[in-house]
Amino acid sequence: MSETYNFTIDGKEITGRPGQTILQAADEAGVYIPRLCAHKELCAHGSCRVCTVMVNGRPQSACTQPAGAGMVVENETPKLLGMRKQLIDMLFVEGNHFCMFCEKSGNCELQGLAYRFGIMAPQHPYMFQKKDVDASHPDIYIDQNRCIVCARCVRASHDVDGKSAFGFVGRGIHKKIAFNAEHNLSETKLAATDMAAGICPVGAIIKKRVGFAIPVGQRKYDTKPIGSDIEKR
Amino acid sequence: MTKPKVATTSLAGCFGCHMSVLDIDDRILKLIELVDFDKSPVDDIKEFTGRCLVGIVEGGCANEENVRVLQDFRKHCDxxxxxxxxxxxxxxxxxxxxxxxxxCLDEAYKNGPTVHNPSGKIPNDPEIPLLLDKVYPCHEVVKxxxxxxxxxPLADTIWQALVALLNDKPMDLPYELVKYD
Structure with a gap:
């Protein structure tokens, strides 16, 4: 019963439904728009800006911008690729991302995007900021060195799990994940079965006693670039 | 015709990358047909004997000796x-x-749980290269x-990169060969 409308992404005709964002319509049409903070089971956050596309010549985040009839969207242009590379670059130098011993390596969306964009080394100087690790919880640990402040855990815990175990403190470069507790993570209601415990795009929230369960070569982004599942559709 | 020369070194690394160079297996025979090794742990030549086409650097810069070697590599390698x-x-x-x-030094030489160092001294011999304030990636020290x-890096990554360079081809590595772990 819903009325559809058409718009284009990089010249390709896309059919959208009312209420869809550009990202949702693109996903359905098999067009991959890179994203980090966006997750299909969570409300949009629009904070990482990786999904920025040009809409009728203006930059908009595809995860928050409603799609509309006749829109002309640019996605895979050299300019946008350059901008997305810069964002990934900055996230790498801002945190302490030691891929070589991270349990998430191979399944990490930040790493996956860097692979997809062909980043061989960051262009910015590393910041090597001191960040905390909280391993107080019996089943989960949080490594702020790897956090990219995408707010997926904040949203999942608040909107889906109904526990509000996470929140943000600080602003700008000092912004970081905080726990809804007096001292540490073990005092929150967070459980390993919560959506919030499994939704981290990077290795900041890790379930204990899982380790390097999937062998190298069989992990998500070992052979296929991130987004291939959407592009196959 | 003289063969182009390749130099390698390990700075603040574990020699794992050099192991990966050796992991090209029998292709190393092809490699020595294509190039001569200059300063490198592979042939144990300690100082440069001349200009090199390719310098391969493993490890970052943790001390002043690493910086000296890296600058020496930049000077001698195209x-x-x-x-x-x-x-x-x-x-x-x-x-x-x-x-x-x-x-760091206090933890390593004084306070660490397994430290036995009754004098409480931190090694400071002129023979020991001075540590830098932090470990620097190579591209933050030289170009x-x-x-x-x-x-x-996978042996195939190293092999394909070298073959591309030696044949004056662009270094277009396939997706599977560029990994951070």
């Missing part, structure tokens, strides 16, 4: 490659970068022409 995560981002040695050097990430 093309300089950062091989592996340590050269590119500091790697495991760079884990000390969020802690002050004094704290680096190519980066090959990995811990270690």
């Amino acid at each position: 093309i300089l490659i950062s091989l592996g995560d340590c050269a590119i981002m500091g790697g495991i040695p760079a884990m000390r970068n969020t802690i002050s050097l004094q704290e 680096i022409d190519y980066h090959l990430p990995g811990c270690p």
Whole structure:
């Protein structure tokens, strides 16, 4: 019963439904728009800006911008690729991302995007900021060195799990994940079965006693670039 | 016709990347048909004997000796490659970068749970290269022409990169060969 409308992404005709964002319509049409903070089971956050596309010549985040009839969207242009590379670059130098011993390596969306964009080394100087690790919880640990402040855990815990175990403190470069507790993570209601415990795009929230369960070569982004599942559709 | 020369070194690394160079297996026979090795742990030549086409650097810069060697490589090599995560981002040695050097030394020589050091002295012989305040990626010290990430980079990655360079071809590595772990 819903009325559809058409718009284009990089010249390709896309059919959208009312209420869809550009990202949702693109996903359905098999067009991959890179994203980090966006997750299909969570409300949009629009904070990482990786999904920025040009809409009728203006930059908009595809995860928050409603799609509309006749829109002309640019996605895979050299300019946008350059901008997305810069964002990934900055996230790498801002945190302490030691891929070589991270349990998430191979399944990490930040790493996956860097692979997809062909980043061989960051262009910015590393910041090597001191960040905390909280391993107080019996089943989960949080490594702020790897956090990219995408707010997926904040949203999942608040909107889906109904526990509000996470929140943000600080602003700008000092912004970081905080726990809804007096001292540490073990005092929150967070459980390993919560959506919030499994939704981290990077290795900041890790379930204990899982380790390097999937062998190298069989992990998500070992052979296929991130987004291939959407592009196959 | 003289063969182009390749030099390699390991700075603040674990020699794993050099192991990965050897992991090209029998292709090493092809490699020595294509190139001569100059300064390198592979042939144990300690100082440069002349100009090199390619310099391969494993490891970042943790001390003044690393910086000297890296600058020497830049001076003698037309093309300089950062091989592996340590050269590119500091790697495991760079884990000390969020802690002050004094704290690191105190932990290693005074306060660590397994330390036995009754004199309480921190080694400070002129023969020992001075540590830098933190571990630096190679491209923050000299100009680096190519980066090959990995811990270690796959043998195929190293092989394909070298073959491309030696044949004057663009270094278009396939997706599967560029990994950060």
